[in-house]
Amino acid sequence: MxxxxxxxxxxxxxxxxxxxxxxxxxxxxxxxxxxxxxxxxxxxxxxxxxxxxxxxxxxxxxxxxxxxxxxxxxxxxxxxxxxxxxxxxxxxxxxxxxxxxxxxxxxxxxxxxxxxxxxxxxxxxxxxxxxxxxxxxxxxxxxxxxxxxxxxxxxxxxxxxxxxxxxxxxxxxxxxxxxxxxxxxxxxxxxxxxxxxxxxxxxxxxxxxxxxxxxxxxxxxxxxxxxxxxxxxxxxxxxxxxxxxxGSNSPVIVMADCDFDRAVADTVSGAFWAAGQNCIGVQRVYVQRPIFERYLEAFVAKTKTYKVGPKLEENCDMGPVITEAEAKRIESWIREAEASGATVHCGGQRGGPIGTVVEPTVMTGVTMAMKLGCQEVFGPVVALWPFDELEEAVTLANSVDYGLHAAIFTRSLSAAHYAIKHLECGGVIINDSTDYRLDQMPFGGIKNxxxxxxxxxxxxxxxxxxxxxxxxx
Structure with missing residues (x-):
């Protein structure tokens, strides 16, 4: 052309x-x-x-x-x-x-x-x-x-x-x-x-x-x-x-009173849409401690159902990242986090016909000192953290130099309005993942x-x- x-x-x-x-x-x-x-x-x-x-x-x-x-x-x-x-x-x-x-x-x-x-x-x-x-x-x-x-x-x-x-x-x-x-x-x-x-x-x-x-x-x-x-x-x-x-490093807060199945399905989809190469894709998920272990188990199980393969196949859920160089970079971030104490619960490997496929990856133990914690991975990698009180989760969500979208799953109007007021970002999504955009809404962010x-x-x-x-x- x-x-x-x-x-x-x-x-x-x-x-x-x-x-x-x-x-x-x-x-x-x-x-x-x-x-x-x-x-x-x-x-x-x-x-x-x-x-x-x-x-x-x-x-x-x-x-x-x-x-x-x-x-x-x-x-x-x-x-x-x-x-x-x-x-x-x-x-x-x-x-x-x-x-x-x-x-x-x-x-x-x-x-x-x-x-x-x-x-x-x-x-x-x-x-x-x-x-x-x-x-x-x-x-x-x-x-x-x-x-x-x-x-x-x-x-x-x-x-x-x-x-x-x-x-x-x-x-x-x-x-x-x-x-x-x-x-x-x-x-x-x-x-x-x-x-x-x-x-x-x-x-x-x-x-x-x-x-x-x-x-x-x-x-x-x-x-x-x-x-x-x-x-x-x-x-x-x-x-x-x-x-x-x-771009961003989008956080999602999952409260214990959430619609559990919906929260799991939407955050998994938000993390791995377009192989995670999405400026509003889910990268950090903060889950209230009473449901954390159950949520992690369900999140990993849902992730393992993803079919990764040729993009033109109708039943394909996720394709490769854009280049082998990007795949290698993402893989290196995963290995770096592992070496510093993070745990890979599923995925974490690179493969495919030309080395451009990064498996849908779920991690815990990621810290804000790691690239996966504080930078935009732009790949199919998501980290989960437990938290106790909403104020703690909002502080963690705001702790990066990005502010495009953030999200919260909750049945509480009080919690939703607290998040709306205190999350530092261009858009707050309630009861959906950060990966939602209507093309007529104002779209953009603050900070970096x-x-x-x-x-x-x-x-x-x-x-x-x-x-x-x-x-x-």
Whole structure:
């Protein structure tokens, strides 16, 4: 597949292979973009913005709806592509495609809700003969940088609001999973999006990402990825808007009065969805001591039922992680924790056809001094701890430098409201795992989990600016 610059599909002599992480087979190749391609893409976006910023809202809505319809029509094609190039099973991939359709549909609807407001200038002496209002304008060229774990829907979360708001975009998808994004770009082109409004450059972050985020013609960087890359971007970006979602180490608190079976099922699913490569995946589970041993036993038993294998098989529950290097890193974190006294109750081994499968792993005895305790593992590993009082669990939940989602299972409104008030995070989920997101809710975190909020309506506000109009009689 080629990359898209100014309405043209561009190939290069040097290409990048896209490899299926299950068996190492070649899925496709994409161009190896260069800084020159980035410059061309930004120039195209700048030029297109001159007219696209004034495009009728109805036109933007129509394009977004057409793209949503196209994705829905070709759901199985998109799903198989997601499953081949990434880590998701075919069932997980189908859910991502359905979410993408929803994200684009929401973007079309939110385009009509860019409201302004009148301003009472005469509310302060000297303003008696003034009247006016404010409204929102697009900010210009947006650099969108997306990760591998949701290669379609997280692209839609950037493109949908940006285009709905009248901006133009240069997208750099994850190097290991660029195909879904390119297929989506083709749908935008087929829907009649003018040349230059959306440009897609493929290539390594150091070669195409750095010149993209540092270019002064780019007025906003929207990035989803890791903390180190986020810090790197903030140093390069200069004076422009930045929106970032940088992951987490999500805690779940399980009270003794919970719906036991539901808590077990939801936390297991939340820990191992997409092989744990999920920014809101369950990594730490704090279980009240009276039910801890029973909960651990049930959690391990449920985990052992997971079928790990080829992603396109309908009964597959979990696939590989994205690369062998990532699998080795995750395995090393497990071995490091074991060497320091932690216990592996199930899983803990690496295998698969090319060494990319990490078994669903359940551990106890993990401490906050271990990487598994305080960092984001981004893999199928979860640790359980006992606690006595809710205040203790909340303190433990807050003890990391992340704050994206947290969750609590309880039948007590008092406990739920205590958690809501005291958990330091962007979202508190009650009686479900941290791995829940509705694409229209504000999504983001505090501390090292990021800056700003996604979720279509909220991203649209981030991607537009208010302009004040004042008439003097």
């Amino acid at each position: 080629d990359m898209l610059i100014n309405g043209q599909w561009v190939a290069t002599k040097e290409t990048i292979p896209v490899i299926d992480p299950w068996d190492g087979s070649l899925v496709d190749t994409v161009p190896h973009g260069t800084p020159q391609h980035v410059d061309q893409a930004i120039s195209a976006a700048v030029s297109a913005f001159r007219s696209w910023r004034f495009s009728p809202v109805a036109q933007r809505m129509e394009i977004l709806r057409k793209v949503a319809d196209t994705v829905a029509h070709y759901l199985e094609d998109f799903a198989r592509l997601i499953a081949r190039e990434g880590s998701k099973t075919i069932r997980e991939a189908r859910k991502e495609v359905r979410r993408c359709v929803n994200t684009l549909s929401l973007s079309a609807e939110e385009a009509r809700r860019l409201y302004g407001q009148t301003i009472p200038f005469d509310s302060f002496p000297g303003g008696e003969h003034r009247h006016g209002y404010w409204y929102r304008e697009p900010i210009g060229v947006i650099a969108a940088i997306t990760p591998f774990n949701d290669p379609l829907n997280l692209v839609a979360h950037k493109l949908g609001p940006a285009i709905a708001g009248g901006n133009t975009v240069v997208l750099k998808p994850a190097t290991v999973t660029p195909l879904s994004a390119l297929k989506l770009a083709q749908a935008f082109q087929d829907a009649g999006l003018p040349a230059g409004v959306l440009n897609v450059v493929t290539g390594p972050g150091g070669e195409v990402g750095d010149p993209l985020v540092s270019d002064p013609r780019v007025r906003m960087v929207s990035f989803t990825g890791g903390v180190e890359a986020g810090l790197h971007i903030t140093r390069l970006a200069g004076l422009k808007k930045i929106g970032m979602e940088l 989990s990021g800056l700003g909020r996604e979720g279509v309506a909220f991203a649209l506000l981030e991607m537009t600016e208010p302009k004040v109009v004042c008439f003097t009689e």
